[in-house]
Amino acid sequence: MDPQGRVEDFGLAAMARRRAALARERAERAEAAAERHELLAAQPGREFHAQVAQTHRRTAECHRASARLQDSFALRATAWAGGQGARPRFMAVVAEACGTGGAAMALLDSGQNQLAVAVSDERSAAAQELEYVLGEGPGQDAATGRRPVHVTGPDIGTRWPEYGPALAALGIAAVAAVPLRTRDSCVGSLTVFDPRTTGYDRLTEVAAALTGIVLLDPEADPDLYGGTDVRAVVHQAAGALSVRIGCSVDDALALIKARAFAEEVSLDTVARQIVDGDRKLT
Amino acid sequence: MTPEQRLADAFVALAGSTADGPLDVPETLTVLAHRAPVLLGTRAAAVQFAPAGHDTALVVGSDPQVFHLEHEAAGRREGPGHECRRTGAGVPWAQAALDSGPVRQRWPHYAPKALRLGYTQVVALPLREHTGTSGALVLLSGAERAFSPATLGLGRSLADFTAVILERAREADRSRTLTAQLEQALTGRVVIEQAKGILATRRAVTPDGAFDLLRKYARAHQRSVRDVARDVVEGRSDLDRTDPAR
Known part of the structure; x- marks a missing residue:
């Protein structure tokens, strides 16, 4: 090593x-x-x-x-x-504290767009990416509504028609999410996968601690010991693609998301191919 | 209004429930200074506020003359408000008859000026936050007798309540600032990656090579990499190819 x-x-x-x-x-x-x-x-x-x-x-x-x-x-x-x-990974500790094996944090801008994520493990990364790619899911709902969300089994597919089946394909049967709240706003969400306990008390307490750790504490560390990811390659790819096909960066990002979802590969895979010039994506 | 109604009304005003949203710090101090004389039956009231890290006190008065008195006193670092603010609760000079010898000696500018304005009694009550005393509520009266225990008790409640409201207002300010800073920092990182992709494709260089171009251009034009990257992404700049810094 x-x-x-x-x-x-x-x-x-x-x-x-x-x-x-x-x-x-x-x-x-x-x-x-x-x-x-x-x-x-x-x-x-x-x-x-x-x-x-x-x-x-x-x-x-x-x-x-x-x-x-x-x-x-x-x-x-x-x-x-x-x-x-x-x-x-700091998020693995967060997951453990929430009584689950998988957790993801998303940091959002004031328009509710994901700016950065941190995850406990690869499966949580995949689940979190689904929410980013599809634009629907528990983290987003928790942040927008500023309240906890807990959905299990078939209800997941009912509530989020695209996210639900894709999540089930990852072998995840339950999700819970809480907002990361400050005194008068919300900076993101904490989502846990297959929580072993119900009820939001523990999750809410951990979310409050996490909000301090990434934002409010005097020694706040939004990078979470290097675990926070801004999806650098994906944004590079969006920039590159926007030049190649003459569209806005936002539209290029939407194209990359759509392609990753259709081909059932990760955003990073598609993005890497674009940045390396192996893929035209037109 | 009954005294009870007036009191409830003052607490509601301090909590900011009457306005659309919580009051900011100066508004809260103004409400306290203006409501205190009516509620407590004193002639005038003033507030000095200087939380940790602030050298100059913010001063608010219930009328222009008491404002001038306290503003000058804060500037001279003299008088009951200043002492209470600096030493917290329990100072011997917290309550004083302004015409007594020791008081005139202690506050050679403040005491005569207050007497000239017709005030005879003064008391300063601390605004106590959980990290320390952040200010003082100064009450002045023209009566011969000292303030009654009931007046002082109510005054302390009012000061304590205000301190809690102030602490919350400042916490909210701080969290708003931090949230905006975090958003700006993360958005900046995203924009830089986007600009790297754009430049790498246009100039047929690697993303690292593209970052180098951004950095050199930013340095040559004394701008931040983030601002230059934003110009590239928003189509305002192609990093002038003829630029010697390239």
């Missing part, structure tokens, strides 16, 4: 441990604030402090969840640096 990568990964584990410690410090500060407001709430006429205390308690729980994710990632990074298994 790549010795350089191993060395870098020792740094990765240390970084995750440091972030876990910072998250725990934030949790402690929020707990202290909650206690202060709980004391104030006991005085007559100051009942609103009880609500404020509750907000701080929720914030503290979110930071605790964040610390647990970072700790789990640090363990995996340490094992990998010691020569065990594949390079760890």
Whole structure:
């Protein structure tokens, strides 16, 4: 394997441990604030402090969840640096915390377009790509509606006529998704495949922690330790194709998606062929 | 309106429920300064606000004369508002009779000016956020007696509630800024990849070669790679072939 990568990964584990410690410090500060407001709430006429205390308690729980994710990632990074298994993916830790084997995060722009994705494993990558290619699916619905989505079995095909059958072909029988929310907007979605538990509590808690980790924390890392993908080759291919056939970049991207879906190959495969000049796609 | 109604009304105004959306920071401070005298039966009120990292305090007053008094005091770093803001709750000077000797000594500019304006009593109540004191609510009266415990209790509630609202307003501001920055950063990365594909095809170079062209052009024209890439994608630029920097 790549010795350089191993060395870098020792740094990765240390970084995750440091972030876990910072998250725990934030949790402690929020707990202290909650206690202060709980004391104030006991005085007559100051009942609103009880609500404020509750907000701080929720914030503290979110930071605790964040610390647990970072700790789990640090363990995996340490094992990998010691020569065990594949390079760890942060989303694998997220999937585990949600009680499932597969999870995908999508970061969206204000027009709900996918800007970047991160996945726990190859099957989740394929499932997430279906949503990108077909323009329908649970992550998109969760982000647009700003509420959780959970669909199982034949209902998946009813709700999303194209996405449903394609997802079933990957051997996935249930999906759940929650928005990644900030105070007044939504920056993306977290989707899990074949969740073993029902109910959104755990998923919502992990999504809140993930929103902190990629956006809101002082040491936020939208790259998720190098796991976030902007689909570079696909966008290069869209640029290249737009020149070759004289259309907009957006139309070229739509063509690439359509071709990948029709041929049942990955976007990367089609994109690579275009960039390498092996395919005209006209 | 009964006193209870006035109080409820003030809390609703502070929470921003009457407007279309939450109030921003200056609006919240203005509501607090204007409602406080009516609710608490004081002659005037002012707010000094300077959260961590802000050196200059934002000052709002219930009327122009109290605004000038507190604005000047904040500038001189003198007076009850400044001290309360800097030291948080429980300062000995939190409540003071302005004509007492020690007070005149402590605030040589503030005390005489406040007395000239007809104020005799002053108290400063901290705006406490969970990271520390971010400001102070200053109440002034022309009465001979000190503020009643009921007035101070209600004033503290009002200040505490406002501090929570302010903290939320600033958190929302911060998350909006971060969201916009993330979107801009990711969109920029996408646009650069698109421009690499366009240039690679036009010039028959590799994507890495195309990035090199973008980078050199950007440097020669003192622009960001992202802006140059956007021009390429939107058809505004073909990176002038005669450019010597190429």
